[in-house]
Amino acid sequence: MRFDIITVLPGLLESPFAHSILQRAQKKGKAEIIVHNLRDYSTNKQKSVDDYPYGGGSGMVMQIEPFASCIEKLKAERVYDEIIFMSPDGTTLNQDMANELALKGNIMILCGHYKGIDQRIRDIYVTREISVGDYVLSGGELPAAIVVDAVVRLIPGVLNDETSALSDSFQGGLLDAPVYSRPADWKGHKVPDVLLSGDQAKIENWRHEQSLKRTQERRPDLLE
CATH class of the missing domain: 1.10.1270.20 (tRNA(m1g37)methyltransferase, domain 2)
Known part of the structure; x- marks a missing residue:
């Protein structure tokens, strides 16, 4: 199973994926977790990926072009079962959803930041929006790590005791x-x-x- 995670803060995800069950799953070849730096797809010298919102208002909005460039590149390399956007207004993650996602092959996760991402990315590319609770975090990185953890531990062969996940x-x-x-x-x-x-x-x-x-x-x- 492969996860591609797009974020402006790749360093924030280094630790969650480098320890315990997630590390074991990758070493066993049961899961592949690739983190992509969205700034690598910026077209300006400052490598910025956000701009002021149309219509005014507070905060900055993540632009459409960097996300679209990264998504299109990844989609050209493989077919994705789901392109997930971590969002407080998405469907709340639960065990049934984790069980369903564990049956997938390739999953892409988009991590928002600032005020949010350009709605057109959500309209054009995203197949599912997921929330981890009725509260707002600084970005989608930690929620993305939660989704990956909840799903990967269900992959056969990841846990030493195969029955452990079934009794959670x-x-x-x-x-x-x-x-x-x-x-x-x-x-x-x-x-x-x-x-x-x-x-x-x-x-x-x-x-x-x-x-x-x-x-x-x-x-x-x-x-x-």
């Missing part, structure tokens, strides 16, 4: 059950007896009951 919160429409590890008794705080029983059927029933309980208490909207 939201996979079955529920939050995950509480988890425990050694020691079994820490200063009087004990692990539930059922988890020490060795009876796998009882353990799975307990976990399902706990998932339902936690979801009802914390995210009842999921049960609807």
Whole structure:
């Protein structure tokens, strides 16, 4: 699976993709993550990619030409299943969406900045707009990293335990059950007896009951 991410701040994405599961996925050849500097496609000496908005108003708008040049170059090299724009007014990312995207082959992600990007880029090229929540960040880089992380961990062979991703919160429409590890008794705080029983059927029933309980208490909207 390949991700091409277009940004004016490529350095902001170096760390998220160079550690842990994302690093492992790339070393295994399960995922390829390429970051493109939008300023490389600027046509002026200052390498600027923004200008004042038509109609006046505050802030600067990312211009159409640098984005279009980069997108067209990449599209000439391969076919993209999705061209995603990270936007606060996009569809909120959830586990079902991550599962769907994990079945794709090539994904391009556009990271906005400043006041936003020229609407014509969204109209002409973007196939999907995604938000990571009802708040505004300084740019689309961190949201893009979240999308990549949520998707890559679902690719078969990325996690050492293939069943781990299938039991995560939201996979079955529920939050995950509480988890425990050694020691079994820490200063009087004990692990539930059922988890020490060795009876796998009882353990799975307990976990399902706990998932339902936690979801009802914390995210009842999921049960609807």
